[in-house]
Amino acid sequence: MKLCLVLGANSDIAKALVRELARDGYAFVLTGRKVEELELFARDLKVRYPSLSVEVRKLDLCDFNAYEELLKALPKLPELTVCAAGYLSRNYRPEELYEEFLKNASANYYCPAAFLSYLAGRLAVNGGGYMVGISSVAAELVRPVHFLYASAKAGFSAFLDGLSLWGRAYGIKVLHVKPGFVKTKMTEGIKVPSFLAAEPEQVARSIARAIRREKTGVLYAPAYWRFLTALLRLVPPSLLPKV
Numbered sequence: 001m002k003l004c005l006v007l008g009a010n011s012d013i014a015k016a017l018v019r020e021l022a023r024d025g026y027a028f029v030l031t032g033r034k035v036e037e038l039e040l041f042a043r044d045l046k047v048r049y050p051s052l053s054v055e056v057r058k059l060d061l062c063d064f065n066a067y068e069e070l071l072k073a074l075p076k077l078p079e080l081t082v083c084a085a086g087y088l089s090r091n092y093r094p095e096e097l098y099e100e101f102l103k104n105a106s107a108n109y110y111c112p113a114a115f116l117s118y119l120a121g122r123l124a125v126n127g128g129g130y131m132v133g134i135s136s137v138a139a140e141l142v143r144p145v146h147f148l149y150a151s152a153k154a155g156f157s158a159f160l161d162g163l164s165l166w167g168r169a170y171g172i173k174v175l176h177v178k179p180g181f182v183k184t185k186m187t188e189g190i191k192v193p194s195f196l197a198a199e200p201e202q203v204a205r206s207i208a209r210a211i212r213r214e215k216t217g218v219l220y221a222p223a224y225w226r227f228l229t230a231l232l233r234l235v236p237p238s239l240l241p242k243v
C-alpha cells in the first residue's frame, strides 16, 4: 500500500484533501502540532472509511530534532508527501512586526522547506517520491496587508520550483500548489467578493486530480487564479487597493 505523509495535517485544506484521497488506496500518516485534534479527525475518517489505515504523529515542522524520529517511525519512506502548513499574519502593528515576520517566515518557508529538504535527501537515495507543497498566489501579489506572509510564500515557491528541478535526477516529482482565497480558519473574518472565495473541498478536488495524474509544476487552485494573478501583476501596485 502506498504511504501518504501529511505535514500540517490540521489545515482545513489538508483535511479536505485527505477525505478526497481516502478511496485512492493510501495509508495515511497525519502529522501536526495538535495531536488531539488530529486524533478526532482520524477517528472520523475511520468511521467513514473503516478499512482506511490512518496514523497520527506529532510533528512541529520547526522542531528540527524531531525529523529523524518521525522518519524512523514510518513503515517506509512515503510515496506521497503533502505539506499544508502555513500561518497568515493579521497583526501588522509596528511594535510586533518583527515577531510576526519570524512567525510567517518559519511557518510558511523556513520550517516546511527544512523538512522537505530533509526528506528529499532520503528519497533521492531511495529511488524518489512525489511531493506536494502548498504555497499561495500571494507569493506573486505582494500587498501591504500581507507582505510578511507573501514574502515567506515567495521563498517557499522558489524552493518548490528549485526542488522540482533538482529532484528530476533522483526520481523526485514536485507539485507546487498556489491556491487563491480559500474559506478556512486561516482566512476567517476576511471579506472578499464571494466569487473569489473557494471552499477547501473545491481546492482539494483540484489537488487530488493533479495527484492522481502525478502532475508536476505549478497548479493554481481554482485554475482562474493563473489568469487573475497574471492580470493583476500588470497593474502598478500603487493603483491597487491596499488589501
Ligand SMILES: NC(=O)c1ccc[n+]([C@@H]2O[C@H](COP(=O)([O-])OP(=O)(O)OC[C@H]3O[C@@H](n4cnc5c(N)ncnc54)[C@H](OP(=O)(O)O)[C@@H]3O)[C@@H](O)[C@H]2O)c1
Pocket: 007, 008, 009, 010, 011, 012, 013, 014, 032, 033, 034, 059, 060, 061, 062, 083, 084, 085, 086, 087, 106, 107, 108, 111, 134, 135, 136, 137, 178, 179, 180, 181, 182, 183, 184, 185, 186, 187
Ligand atoms: N486559506 C487560504 O485562503 C489560502 C490561500 C493560499 C494558500 N493557502 C495555504 O494553504 C495551506 C493550508 O492552509 P489552510 O487555509 O488550510 O490553513 P489552516 O487551516 O489555518 O491550516 C494551517 C495549518 O498549518 C499548521 N502549521 C503552522 N505551523 C506549523 C508547524 N510549524 N508545524 C506543523 N504545522 C504547522 C497549523 O497548525 P496548528 O493547527 O497547530 O496551528 C494549521 O493546522 C497553507 O500553507 C496556507 O498558507 C491558504
